[in-house]
Amino acid sequence: DRKLFSATHDEIVNGLTTDVYFLRTLDILNELELADAEVIAEIFPRKPGIFVGLEEVLALLEGKNLEIDAISEGESFVEKDTVIRIKGKYSDFAIFETTILGMLASSSGWATAAREIKEACGDKFFLCFGARHVHPAVAPVMERAAVIGGAGGASCILAALLSGIKPSGTVPHSAMLIAGDTLTISQKYDEIASPDHNRIVLVDTFKDEVEEAIRVAKALDGKLYGIRLDTPSERGGVTAGLVKEMRAKLDLEGFKEVKIFVSGGLYPDKIKLLSEAGADSFGVGSYISAASPIDMTMDIKMVNGKAVAKRGRIPGMVDNPKLKRIRNFK
Amino acid sequence: DRKLFSATHDEIVNGLTTDVYFLRTLDILNELELADAEVIAEIFPRKPGIFVGLEEVLALLEGKNLEIDAISEGESFVEKDTVIRIKGKYSDFAIFETTILGMLASSSGWATAAREIKEACGDKFFLCFGARHVHPAVAPVMERAAVIGGAGGASCILAALLSGIKPSGTVPHSAMLIAGDTLTISQKYDEIASPDHNRIVLVDTFKDEVEEAIRVAKALDGKLYGIRLDTPSERGGVTAGLVKEMRAKLDLEGFKEVKIFVSGGLYPDKIKLLSEAGADSFGVGSYISAASPIDMTMDIKMVNGKAVAKRGRIPGMVDNPKLKRIRNFK
Amino acid sequence: DRKLFSATHDEIVNGLTTDVYFLRTLDILNELELADAEVIAEIFPRKPGIFVGLEEVLALLEGKNLEIDAISEGESFVEKDTVIRIKGKYSDFAIFETTILGMLASSSGWATAAREIKEACGDKFFLCFGARHVHPAVAPVMERAAVIGGAGGASCILAALLSGIKPSGTVPHSAMLIAGDTLTISQKYDEIASPDHNRIVLVDTFKDEVEEAIRVAKALDGKLYGIRLDTPSERGGVTAGLVKEMRAKLDLEGFKEVKIFVSGGLYPDKIKLLSEAGADSFGVGSYISAASPIDMTMDIKMVNGKAVAKRGRIPGMVDNPKLKRIRNFK
Amino acid sequence: DRKLFSATHDEIVNGLTTDVYFLRTLDILNELELADAEVIAEIFPRKPGIFVGLEEVLALLEGKNLEIDAISEGESFVEKDTVIRIKGKYSDFAIFETTILGMLASSSGWATAAREIKEACGDKFFLCFGARHVHPAVAPVMERAAVIGGAGGASCILAALLSGIKPSGTVPHSAMLIAGDTLTISQKYDEIASPDHNRIVLVDTFKDEVEEAIRVAKALDGKLYGIRLDTPSERGGVTAGLVKEMRAKLDLEGFKEVKIFVSGGLYPDKIKLLSEAGADSFGVGSYISAASPIDMTMDIKMVNGKAVAKRGRIPGMVDNPKLKRIRNFK
Amino acid sequence: DRKLFSATHDEIVNGLTTDVYFLRTLDILNELELADAEVIAEIFPRKPGIFVGLEEVLALLEGKNLEIDAISEGESFVEKDTVIRIKGKYSDFAIFETTILGMLASSSGWATAAREIKEACGDKFFLCFGARHVHPAVAPVMERAAVIGGAGGASCILAALLSGIKPSGTVPHSAMLIAGDTLTISQKYDEIASPDHNRIVLVDTFKDEVEEAIRVAKALDGKLYGIRLDTPSERGGVTAGLVKEMRAKLDLEGFKEVKIFVSGGLYPDKIKLLSEAGADSFGVGSYISAASPIDMTMDIKMVNGKAVAKRGRIPGMVDNPKLKRIRNFK
Amino acid sequence: DRKLFSATHDEIVNGLTTDVYFLRTLDILNELELADAEVIAEIFPRKPGIFVGLEEVLALLEGKNLEIDAISEGESFVEKDTVIRIKGKYSDFAIFETTILGMLASSSGWATAAREIKEACGDKFFLCFGARHVHPAVAPVMERAAVIGGAGGASCILAALLSGIKPSGTVPHSAMLIAGDTLTISQKYDEIASPDHNRIVLVDTFKDEVEEAIRVAKALDGKLYGIRLDTPSERGGVTAGLVKEMRAKLDLEGFKEVKIFVSGGLYPDKIKLLSEAGADSFGVGSYISAASPIDMTMDIKMVNGKAVAKRGRIPGMVDNPKLKRIRNFK
Ligand SMILES: [Zn+2]
Ligand SMILES: [Zn+2]
Ligand SMILES: [Zn+2]
Ligand SMILES: [Zn+2]
Ligand SMILES: [Zn+2]
Ligand SMILES: [Zn+2]
Ligand SMILES: [Zn+2]
Ligand SMILES: [Zn+2]
Ligand SMILES: [Zn+2]
Ligand SMILES: [Zn+2]
Ligand SMILES: [Zn+2]
Ligand SMILES: [Zn+2]
Structure with a gap:
């Protein structure tokens, strides 16, 4: 029985540190036969800083068939820069949104x-x-x-x-x-x-x-x-x-x-x-x-080839010349 | 081989997240035959807040022959209140100073x-x-x-x-x-x-x-x-x-x-x-x-029955009526 | 019988919107045989802005035998610039002081x-x-x-x-x-x-x-x-x-x-x-x-060829190269 | 031909000082057979003050078949208090919106x-x-x-x-x-x-x-x-x-x-x-x-007995115990 | 020959530390036969404080036929309180104005x-x-x-x-x-x-x-x-x-x-x-x-029984219940 | 018997305006046979200003066998500049420390x-x-x-x-x-x-x-x-x-x-x-x-050829190119 409250590596990799609503989301989308839609999601920060956390994010997504672009650890970013772009089936990474953003937020805050x-x-x-x-x-x-x-x-x-x-x-x-x-x-x-x-x-x-x-x-x-x-x-x-x-x-x-x-x-x-x-x-x-985490946001920008956005956001991808292709579809 | 950088429960319990100098300290004190001195150490916060983290601290010190007093999780404290007092052989908890303080600082900051x-x-x-x-x-x-x-x-x-x-x-x-x-x-x-x-x-x-x-x-x-x-x-x-x-x-x-x-x-x-x-x-x-951790300090207040203090601090124990005996010597 | 409280064009032209004391002033000066003294009066603003209102002022003074210099509508001025200079018999424009200043103040405030x-x-x-x-x-x-x-x-x-x-x-x-x-x-x-x-x-x-x-x-x-x-x-x-x-x-x-x-x-x-x-x-x-009116002041600067001023003011005319002759004595 | 730029009483009463778009609005509503909808409109201020201007408003609406409630001249109001409520055919007062609000805004600003x-x-x-x-x-x-x-x-x-x-x-x-x-x-x-x-x-x-x-x-x-x-x-x-x-x-x-x-x-x-x-x-x-006018807003709150409101506003009438019936339908 | 620049007691008592214009003033008043006018002069401070310096002032005026009222050393005063009132021939104390005010200003500043x-x-x-x-x-x-x-x-x-x-x-x-x-x-x-x-x-x-x-x-x-x-x-x-x-x-x-x-x-x-x-x-x-001196002012308030004052001041004596008679005419 | 409280030239020159502890200091050092140690003392100001007071200081030290360097009256200094350096037997100037510093502080404050x-x-x-x-x-x-x-x-x-x-x-x-x-x-x-x-x-x-x-x-x-x-x-x-x-x-x-x-x-x-x-x-x-005096400090910097300093200060002399030799050992 458990003595410490921090999550183990297995718990993290298995999605136990995610927000519960992502499970419900996948259930609903499955019922609608939309869970496997091909999406492009972009992650952007809320203020300027130094980017760290990518290594852990890549470890987390290991084995998924995703195309990933990102800027390098140690590089600087400004508000709303695209720092990671993920392309693939939504069901392949949906439940990791919370986990990915948390990894980036904490590490980038400290590095900054x-x-x-x-x-x-x-x-x-x-x-x-x-x-x-x-x-x-x-x-x-x-x-x-x-x-x-x-x-x-x-x-x-x-x-x-x-x-x-x-x-x-x-x-x-x-x-x-x-x-x-x-x-x-x-x-x-x-x-x-x-x-x-x-x-x-x-x-x-x-x-x-x-x-x-x-x-x-x-x-x-x-x-x-x-x-x-x-x-x-x-x-x-x-x-x-x-x-x-x-x-x-x-x-x-x-x-x-x-x-x-x-x-x-x-x-x-x-x-x-x-x-x-x-x-x-x-x-x-x-x-x-004591540095504050640098909050990160993940937005769905394309769904099956169509630019989308919620109110307040611009549909379609936001280019960033610092992005490098990290991983291709297998 | 390692994919995530967070410490596992085993690494924490085995002292791998401590500051390296505590190992060196024990080596020196051992040579001086002082590592087993009976000490009383007190932990106090640097600003007011709500106390959380004790459960993890107790788990960490499980099995050591220590007398422990503490205030309860969820209680409020002010600057310089004694929140935990530990009595026992210095070698029994020396290497956990970093770990204990970190557990309390983060959790108390968030709870506050x-x-x-x-x-x-x-x-x-x-x-x-x-x-x-x-x-x-x-x-x-x-x-x-x-x-x-x-x-x-x-x-x-x-x-x-x-x-x-x-x-x-x-x-x-x-x-x-x-x-x-x-x-x-x-x-x-x-x-x-x-x-x-x-x-x-x-x-x-x-x-x-x-x-x-x-x-x-x-x-x-x-x-x-x-x-x-x-x-x-x-x-x-x-x-x-x-x-x-x-x-x-x-x-x-x-x-x-x-x-x-x-x-x-x-x-x-x-x-x-x-x-x-x-x-x-x-x-x-x-x-x-984004709440800042509430920094905690551990001070050695008694060594073999004698009140001590470094410059800037008052020798001897600082009483706090909220302290309750949590664990006795075995 | 009257329904709206704003002044009609006739009321304005006939001096009904002036301050009552100008009528009393003319009475007294008449008794002293001074009402027809030749004076030079200058108008200046209390803060910088854009000059508008001249067209209405000229309409108001139409038919009086006055020499008038002024800067153009739309031109900028700074504090204490002479924006209008009027030369003629005092009785020919005395009662319009209130009216003239009000026309300039409101319009210049809005234009600014x-x-x-x-x-x-x-x-x-x-x-x-x-x-x-x-x-x-x-x-x-x-x-x-x-x-x-x-x-x-x-x-x-x-x-x-x-x-x-x-x-x-x-x-x-x-x-x-x-x-x-x-x-x-x-x-x-x-x-x-x-x-x-x-x-x-x-x-x-x-x-x-x-x-x-x-x-x-x-x-x-x-x-x-x-x-x-x-x-x-x-x-x-x-x-x-x-x-x-x-x-x-x-x-x-x-x-x-x-x-x-x-x-x-x-x-x-x-x-x-x-x-x-x-x-x-x-x-x-x-x-x-909601722009504040730019308050204007009219000062008598010459009386029958002699420079005058009340306490706090400099006697004699204040030149402004932007002034243009608008109207000559008939 | 015109010498002064202020509006005469006739121009005001005939709607020449209104915003041009109210004429276009009536044209469109006429085409839609909606111009004679029975509406309730309420006027409210944007900040606290002293209410003046009602006498002119009533003069302006004289002869229209409208039910009018209002607070008295000289009374105080706070932000968003209903100061006038007008009930009647929209076409009977639509073009006076600009004029009414202007009368109230200026006079209330000065009185305050x-x-x-x-x-x-x-x-x-x-x-x-x-x-x-x-x-x-x-x-x-x-x-x-x-x-x-x-x-x-x-x-x-x-x-x-x-x-x-x-x-x-x-x-x-x-x-x-x-x-x-x-x-x-x-x-x-x-x-x-x-x-x-x-x-x-x-x-x-x-x-x-x-x-x-x-x-x-x-x-x-x-x-x-x-x-x-x-x-x-x-x-x-x-x-x-x-x-x-x-x-x-x-x-x-x-x-x-x-x-x-x-x-x-x-x-x-x-x-x-x-x-x-x-x-x-x-x-x-x-x-x-130099007191700023107290800006007033007129909102349509009921249309043919149905509470309405644009985004940002609450549908239906806002009661104010200071309101008194000024005029009934004839 | 002189080595230090501070004034000796003799120099002070003989009026050498006074402002030179008091000598000229007495010359002029003598010529006008006004130097011996009976005057009442009052001394008041420019800000609140504690009164010290009276002992030296009395020493300075020793032997002059003056009536003197004053508050006590160590007492508090507020702005414009009368702290000393001197009655007598103007020529008997005129040249000491500078000296008296300086004694009071420095000592009261330090005491405060x-x-x-x-x-x-x-x-x-x-x-x-x-x-x-x-x-x-x-x-x-x-x-x-x-x-x-x-x-x-x-x-x-x-x-x-x-x-x-x-x-x-x-x-x-x-x-x-x-x-x-x-x-x-x-x-x-x-x-x-x-x-x-x-x-x-x-x-x-x-x-x-x-x-x-x-x-x-x-x-x-x-x-x-x-x-x-x-x-x-x-x-x-x-x-x-x-x-x-x-x-x-x-x-x-x-x-x-x-x-x-x-x-x-x-x-x-x-x-x-x-x-x-x-x-x-x-x-x-x-x-x-480093306390600033508390500047003192001496005003002539009565001349031969007539209340006087320069522009900005109120003619006649300003009573202060703390005043005590220190010295009478001999 | 005394009427004024200011010190006379004789009192100043005879050390009566010094702080009493300098007398006690010399007693102790005499007992320790240290009163005649050869020292170098330096005087420095606490903030920038204009240097005045040297003439009086030289008068005060007249006849003592001291080597004195100083900057000129009227010259500017910045914080911690050496403005006077005195070399000689400590007993020759010890009791004048208070007096010297006071002369410089007041005069330099006013001159500034x-x-x-x-x-x-x-x-x-x-x-x-x-x-x-x-x-x-x-x-x-x-x-x-x-x-x-x-x-x-x-x-x-x-x-x-x-x-x-x-x-x-x-x-x-x-x-x-x-x-x-x-x-x-x-x-x-x-x-x-x-x-x-x-x-x-x-x-x-x-x-x-x-x-x-x-x-x-x-x-x-x-x-x-x-x-x-x-x-x-x-x-x-x-x-x-x-x-x-x-x-x-x-x-x-x-x-x-x-x-x-x-x-x-x-x-x-x-x-x-x-x-x-x-x-x-x-x-x-x-x-x-009302200008504040510019506080001056005298520090012993050398004792019998050895650089010294209390905690907080740097041992040894602090050079200042503006210093000029004013007086040599006799
Ligand atoms: Zn959030
Ligand atoms: Zn949202
Ligand atoms: Zn620290
Ligand atoms: Zn330390
Ligand atoms: Zn005015
Ligand atoms: Zn005036
Ligand atoms: Zn508006
Ligand atoms: Zn709108
Ligand atoms: Zn002065
Ligand atoms: Zn004056
Ligand atoms: Zn001091
Ligand atoms: Zn010290």
Whole structure:
């Protein structure tokens, strides 16, 4: 008996996550001998963004005899662009409408936010830290979308696996709290990590961030790759002033090569500010995880060769030069 | 080989959706012989809302020897309220931090939006229509949360199953478009539906909504339960004026018992307006599906009986009278 | 005995619409032997606009021995520009101050609004529909001003006559309501109209606008010149989406030559939007009829050759290169 | 041949100010034998206000066999209130739709603004000075509406006549400018005015207002009723400070009974301010003359006993308890 | 020869800080034999506030034969209240107008700001720290005004002396910087301070504020009276979160009696916030020092028994029940 | 015994206006044998402005063996620019920190406001009238700063002396009020003033400004240099319209050479407006006197050759190319 409420892959592929009315629709159309009408359906978004989700949609429709055109994952779209066109018997994909639109909406929403972060970072690296803010069933979906949008890394193990990258992140506050001192943890971490691993230590748990950073840098004696600033909002958060001061004081102590990694409620404008102040890389969580899905709509545009449309819509296909033929009729 | 990117139940339960650094943390703490320290951790939200997600959290921690206190699903919380307190060996739940927080954040976010809708609806019924706007893996999670928040029904099959209710919804525009006339579909639908089923017909596909509603009402001859208005934004959306006019003209034609169900971009204030104008029930999609997760934080508050806290936080437990003991040490 | 309260031409010409204090003023000045002083008076506006009303002013002053300079009807002015300069005996025009200023204020206000509409329409035609929003005594004055401001037509019979154009407009909703069907009216209209008359039919009375337009177009079989969209605000008004859809669906049915005429609460920015969506011409009512009068002031600037001014004003004439001599002393 | 563009009473009564399409409508309905259908039409406003214009409407419909209900002139209405209901043969009033609506729209707009002024004045008197800001043909219509709205007097001769009051106002700046001194004019004015006339003198033409007021008060030796302040905007307009100072200095010189009358760009909030400072009465021009017409709509609600309505409107009559039977069928 | 530009007491008393035109005025009036006219002059403020400066004004006018009424130092006034009334020969005080008004304007401005701070502090103590933001010549004037407004202490030596209180303040950052450690300074300070002195130590110079506070508290072993938080804006300033955390962690370490004193850009609303979070007292600088002077005006209201006033003002005295006779004619 | 509360030059030079904690600091450092550490301290402002106050600072530090770098009086600075750098034994200047910062803050604040006025005046002259709005002890400090900022003159006698200019200003309203007529004062003034003195007369005391100006101009028969407009706010203040009218009417009467000087609540944008309208020069009071001090901070940057800084600041010197060596070690 069931313990988690997320849908399994089998449930998804078997149509259990669809809206119930599509089953009723097929019943009615069957009675009318219309369920196998040849239709062309187009999917379009309600606002601009970055397209992600196609791989899952194709997996879902695998084995159906459908002709599919689509734009590529990672490409940008504007409102009402055709992003996918499906041609075939209506009964072959009708019940997947809900599922397909949901796959595209969530992934494209996350990828779009990640792309905005990437634009603020410029050449600098950012890591997606948002797994803790979304249901675990979609954490890897989100982080894969973030990587397509521009994230250089992901902290969720499964996400990194799916994106073909090594998962990354730093030892959290809880380790420091249990050990009672940042240095104890740092030294043990250094001791057990492989030589080529980039040692990054979180320095805001107990002491002044700058004091702690210099203490750790001295203890690791040249092996410290970077420090992470994650000052909590109760203490004013990470400020541009703190980043500048950290850089100056690390330099003054001879640790010019130690990088500064920042995290904590970051959004594009704050990233620009901290980047100018000297931050080297960024950890971004809720800006990506809280991004709204980009709602998608599927419209039937042709029925047995005839252009159709409901009120409010234009009958017939809407061309988009970015569309590429993905799959032909078998 | 893998086709969908969402995590399976096994992957979640085995910790594959956690942030990688928790593994490293345990390695270090093990080396320091601190991994089994007895800790008390508390989870608190970053803004007010409705609490949902506990059932999944308990399933995840099943079999661990932990003492757990929590508030109930459906209860309200404010910023920084303790919503879950976990006591036990750190190694017994450390790697689930990411997973637990994500379960709570997503479900509580959706439930909170559903509660706002419920408050706007008053005694009237609303249906959650948002499955098409989120990844199918979490569509049932979302609709279950919406039902706890106040939704009277859900359109996603699996969600309805998990919530123990019958899935509902109306035949979509695509059926009308394939058949070419709303009446053809309505009559066949009436013919095949069981006698006790509530026949609701979508009336904005081809004709003026009022004209179509009267046409369908006459054709179904007393068996029409309600009509659904879903006028697209390109046509000005559903207005209070349209609802009033529909009611008046249905009444004039003798169809006083036919209900008016509305949908399309609804949010609390619009629901209030349409409700006053005479709408009987509502379908709500993106207001719920696009609700931001309510970010949750887990803080270690006691280590081996000693109150601790990182900078910015208060050491020791934060009491909350709503907490109930859920599970004792075995 | 009197039934209407508007002033007749005789009452206006005889000074009955003037402010009573001008009579008292002349009495006093007569007693002081100053009523026949030679004065120069200048009229200036309080804000920028388009100048209309001169023709009536000249008619009013006909037969008086005055020298008059003025800018032309249809020309633009800015605040404090001299628009009319009158030289002569004060007693020859004193009592007409109120009347003259009122003629200019109303007409210039309406013409200015019409010019703003014209600028939004570009090369497209617009009709002034505002007669129903102003007292019938000035409806022709308003529509004449609108034509000078840029309107291509007027619906008020007398206004069209005075502007030397054919009055235009479409059969109203009341005709459809009495007949009970748009088609009945359209066909009879087509039957009785002269062959060269442009048949334009209002299509939002009973049915979906697009459905009705195609029905009428088919019935008139090539003789339909255009359709008029006037969707009421209760139904969301005329939207850009409706205009686009109407164009697309008319084209698809082979009625590419049928024009789209729109009306209903139009203002410059909405006209631009609907024009881009494909509207061919416009009917504008309250934007013009509700335009505020542009208040005018008459100042005595010279008395018997001496520059004078009250406090707050500069003594002597204010030159304006746009002034042209209209009338010389006889 | 025509000199003024305003419509004469005959032109109005003969339907020349109507929209041309009503003639075409009657032609078509005649051909369909529907022109004499018995209809009920209702008129309603688009925003709240004070109802004026009924007298003219009744004059226009004199001699027609119609049943008419209406609210009274001077009564208030809110949006969509039925203000007039007409029952009879459509052909008997069809062509007057434009004319009737225009009469009501203009007069009700002006009366509504006057009522707002009245509410700011409280028990104090105000005079409508707006004749110079509207076309002379409607100046008496406006001032009559202002009197119904609350004005205590009117400056336009014909308006005063129609409202059954004596026209009022003060000698203007031009008289002072021609004479060169306010005192010369004041003394002659005093000399020729009848003993019971209230002598009010404008005191801001040449000198400091307070100095001039005292000079005039002394010269008229007890016969000065009041002074008028009309300081131009170039000099800061009439301020509360000036009114207070005027009152104090008149009192100090022993002229406690001399009233203070103010004018110049007054609007409700400024009137309240000046009234508290000691002003006794007010002259109001453009606030009334520039008031937007209150657009009215006429809808056919019954045709031969059957409730009808176009899309967006509710079929059948809308009751209003303020309606009174004005005229029965003959 | 002169090194500083501030006026000495002698220069002030001898009229050298007055506006030069008063000398010329007396020359002219002397020639006209009007310099010794008996006048009544009144001083009134331009906005509401707290009255301070009277003591200096009385010192300045010492020895002149004048009758003086005034409200008391520390009392509140509103705009245009008479705060001082002077009766006597004009030549006896004419040249002091500038000086008197300046004394009142500056002191009342500062006292008014201090009163606003006092209202935010409630029963808690605040210290005026603003000496460093104003010219040293007026630092004692400002701090005396602040004490009258509600400050419990002042840091400027001379100000404390003049206010009859002990000067207070804490050892500044520079001492810590020179010694290189907060503890070195704290211990020496404790060693040399008298036993009854309240030891307050600034804890944000080098280390985390909480860590440093506990370190100092332990070292002073019960003798620490309080700590001062003055976190710089570059580090987010003093936040409510920091105050709460400081209180909790001091308490946890057994230092419940150690007070928390905060400073740094404080203003009324921030004081309320920090006070609720647990701050015990406050140091306020620029909110007081940057307060605008409250401009004062002196008007001649009576000349030889006759009420006078310039344009814009009311002749004669303006009574104020708060006025008390301070000095009689000798 | 003391009558005024401002500090004397001796009190300032002897450190009595410093914050008391600097004395305690030196005691502690002496005990620690650190009081004579060689330090480098830098002073920087908190916002941009114009630098004034250096002369007083140098006077204060006269005789100390310090090396001093500074930017020049009258130069501009931006936030955090080093404006003064002091090198020497800490005990040689420690107690002057409060005093130095206060001198710079007040003077730079006033000079900055004066510079803004100067930029609005362009080539035209303005006089600082603010002495009456600040304590007399600093009136000369303020007016000296205003002159450095751009004022062409000062009305305070001592200020003019210190700035090496002749004090200026016009006879005030009180003279007119005592004499009862502007003309009496003007003629006597003209009689006793030296031939080369510029006669400027205030013309808004009793009569209309323009009337009075012409009356005075005629009476002084070519010797009137200018008139001053200072219309009170109760009468609408000085408007651009009044200035234009004054210019036009003076010119018309043949007084083209009479200048127009304006005063009364002037600020940069109003000065631009009045200047365009024809004003020749300006009197500015509270815009300068109410300018906030520009807070300055002194940071110890080097101690015995080692770069130091508190948290939030960067250790070591901050270069500024505008710095010039003012004084060397002796
Ligand atoms: Zn942190
Ligand atoms: Zn996060
Ligand atoms: Zn729809
Ligand atoms: Zn939706
Ligand atoms: Zn319509
Ligand atoms: Zn209209
Ligand atoms: Zn006037
Ligand atoms: Zn007016
Ligand atoms: Zn500090
Ligand atoms: Zn400060
Ligand atoms: Zn003045
Ligand atoms: Zn001033």
